[in-house]
Amino acid sequence: MGAKAQMAEVRKLQQGLPKQTDSLKYVDALNRIGLLLHTKSADSTFFYGIKAKAIAERLEYNKGRAEATVNIAIALTLKGIYNQGLIYYIEGRNLFLKEGLKEPATELLMNIGISYDFMGNNKMAVKFAKEALDEAKHLKRDSAVSMLLVNYVNLDYSLSPKAVTKYLDSAQKIADKYHDDRTILFLKQVKAHDEIVAKKYKEAYNNITSSIKMARAHEWEYHEMEGLYLLAGYYKKRNSIDSAIKNYQTIYTMALKNNYVYWEVEILELLADAYKQKNNTTEQLRLNKLLISALKKSNEANNSFMGDYVKYNQTEQELSKYKNDYAHKREEMIWLIGLLVVIVSISIWLLSLYKKSRKHEKELELLNYKVNLQNDxxxxxxxxxxxxxxxxxxxxxxxxxxxxxxxxxxxxxxxxxxxxxxxxxxxxxxxxxxxxxxxxxxxxxxxxxxxxxxxxxxxxxxxxxxxxxxxxxx
Known part of the structure; x- marks a missing residue:
C-alpha cells in the first residue's frame, strides 16, 4: 500500500471512529491507523497505541491489547528507545501466544532480533532470528516465513554466500507462491545490496530499478525511497557522484513531503558528504544549515515524544501499582469471603446437627411413647x-x-x-x-x-x- 493509499485508508478509518459502536472494532481501527502511520509519524503510532491499549485492557480484549502494545514498541524503536521497545515487543508476543495467535507471535521474535541488532548486539539478534525460524516451521501457514528468512539473512553476517542464496531462494519461492509483492520487492533490494558488495553491478542495478518500479506501481513511497537509497549507493560505488546526489535529492524531497524526519537527517548528511567529494563548499554550507534545522526538528520531536513517553510510563507504573494494590485487596477480600463462607457453612452444619438431634429426640420420645403404649x-x-x-x-x-x-x-x-x-x-x-x-x-x-x-x-x-x-x- 502506497503513501497515498495509506493516508486514504487512515482518513477513512479516522472518519469512521465516531460512528463505530462496536468497542472491539474501535480498538482494531485505532491499531490499524497506528500501524499505517508508523513510517510517517512514530508519535502518531505511539498515541494511537496507548489509546487502543487502554481501551483494550478495559475490555479485556487481548488481541487488540497485543496489537496496541506492538505499535507502542514500533514507535519506541523508531525513536531509538530500544530497551523499552523490547519490553513491549515481549509483552505483545506473550499476549498473542495467550490468544493462540502463533503467526504474529513468531514475527515478533524477529522484531526483537532486529531491535537487538539496532542496539549493536548482533549475537542476540541472530539468536532471536533463529528462534523465529524454528517456530515458523510449526506454523499452519508459511506465508510469513519468507520475510523471516529475508530478515534472518540481513542479521546473520556469518552466513556463507551459499547459505544466503539458499535462504533467499526459499523466501522467493514462498513469496511467489502467495504473490507477496512486498516481500518480493524486499528480496530484490536485499539481493541488490549483496550484489553491490560482491561488485555484481549489473545484477544489482537490475534488481534495484525493478524494485523501484514495483514500489511506484503499488504507490509504496517508503519502499521507493529505500530503492532510491540503494541506487544512490550503487552510483557512489561506481563513482558517479552526480547520479548519487540526484537520487539523494529525490529521497529528501519525498522525506520532506511525508515528514520522515529521520530520513531527512540521514539524507542531508549523505548529500553534504557527496558535495564534499565534489569540493562544493557552498552547497555543503547550505546542506549543513538544513541539517542543523532538521536535527533541531528531530530533537524537538524526540524531546516531545520522550516527555509524552515519560508521562505515559509514569501513568503505567501508577496504574500497575493500583492494579497490584487492587489485586492484593481483592485477594484479602476473597480470603475474608472464604472465611465467612466457612463460618456460615459450619454454622449451617451445626444447625443441621441440632435439628437432626432434636428430630432424633422427638423420634425417641415418640418411640418411647409407642413402646409404653404397647406395654400397656x-x-x-x-x-x-x-x-x-x-x-x-x-x-x-x-x-x-x-x-x-x-x-x-x-x-x-x-x-x-x-x-x-x-x-x-x-x-x-x-x-x-x-x-x-x-x-x-x-x-x-x-x-x-x-x-x-x-x-x-x-x-x-x-x-x-x-x-x-x-x-x-x-
Missing amino acids: ELHHADEFKSRLISMLAHDFRSPLGSAISMMRLVRDDDDLEKDEREMLYNSIETDMQNILLTFDNILQWVKKQMSGFVYQPETLPVNQLLDEAALMFK
Whole structure:
C-alpha cells in the first residue's frame, strides 16, 4: 500500500471512529491507523497505541491489547528507545501466544532480533532470528516465513554466500507462491545490496530499478525511497557522484513531503558528504544549515515524544501499582469471603446437627411413647388373658364336672329307673345347653373386649336371665 493509499485508508478509518459502536472494532481501527502511520509519524503510532491499549485492557480484549502494545514498541524503536521497545515487543508476543495467535507471535521474535541488532548486539539478534525460524516451521501457514528468512539473512553476517542464496531462494519461492509483492520487492533490494558488495553491478542495478518500479506501481513511497537509497549507493560505488546526489535529492524531497524526519537527517548528511567529494563548499554550507534545522526538528520531536513517553510510563507504573494494590485487596477480600463462607457453612452444619438431634429426640420420645403404649396394651392383654382363664375355669369347669358325674352315674348305676334316667339325661342336656350359652356369652364378651368398648344400650328380659342363671345352680 502506497503513501497515498495509506493516508486514504487512515482518513477513512479516522472518519469512521465516531460512528463505530462496536468497542472491539474501535480498538482494531485505532491499531490499524497506528500501524499505517508508523513510517510517517512514530508519535502518531505511539498515541494511537496507548489509546487502543487502554481501551483494550478495559475490555479485556487481548488481541487488540497485543496489537496496541506492538505499535507502542514500533514507535519506541523508531525513536531509538530500544530497551523499552523490547519490553513491549515481549509483552505483545506473550499476549498473542495467550490468544493462540502463533503467526504474529513468531514475527515478533524477529522484531526483537532486529531491535537487538539496532542496539549493536548482533549475537542476540541472530539468536532471536533463529528462534523465529524454528517456530515458523510449526506454523499452519508459511506465508510469513519468507520475510523471516529475508530478515534472518540481513542479521546473520556469518552466513556463507551459499547459505544466503539458499535462504533467499526459499523466501522467493514462498513469496511467489502467495504473490507477496512486498516481500518480493524486499528480496530484490536485499539481493541488490549483496550484489553491490560482491561488485555484481549489473545484477544489482537490475534488481534495484525493478524494485523501484514495483514500489511506484503499488504507490509504496517508503519502499521507493529505500530503492532510491540503494541506487544512490550503487552510483557512489561506481563513482558517479552526480547520479548519487540526484537520487539523494529525490529521497529528501519525498522525506520532506511525508515528514520522515529521520530520513531527512540521514539524507542531508549523505548529500553534504557527496558535495564534499565534489569540493562544493557552498552547497555543503547550505546542506549543513538544513541539517542543523532538521536535527533541531528531530530533537524537538524526540524531546516531545520522550516527555509524552515519560508521562505515559509514569501513568503505567501508577496504574500497575493500583492494579497490584487492587489485586492484593481483592485477594484479602476473597480470603475474608472464604472465611465467612466457612463460618456460615459450619454454622449451617451445626444447625443441621441440632435439628437432626432434636428430630432424633422427638423420634425417641415418640418411640418411647409407642413402646409404653404397647406395654400397656400387653399388660391389658395379659390381664384379659388371666381373667379369661379364670372365667373359663369357673364357668366351664363346675358345670362340666357336674355333667360328667351324672353321666358316670347313669353309666355305672344299673338300678336307676327309666324315669330317673330320663331326668338325669334332661339334667345333663340342660347343663350342656347352659355351658354352650355361657360359651357364647363369653365369646361375645371376648369380641367386645378385643374390639374396644362401644356403648350400645338394649332392653333385656331380666326375669328370664335370672331363671337361666338359677338353673345353673340346680
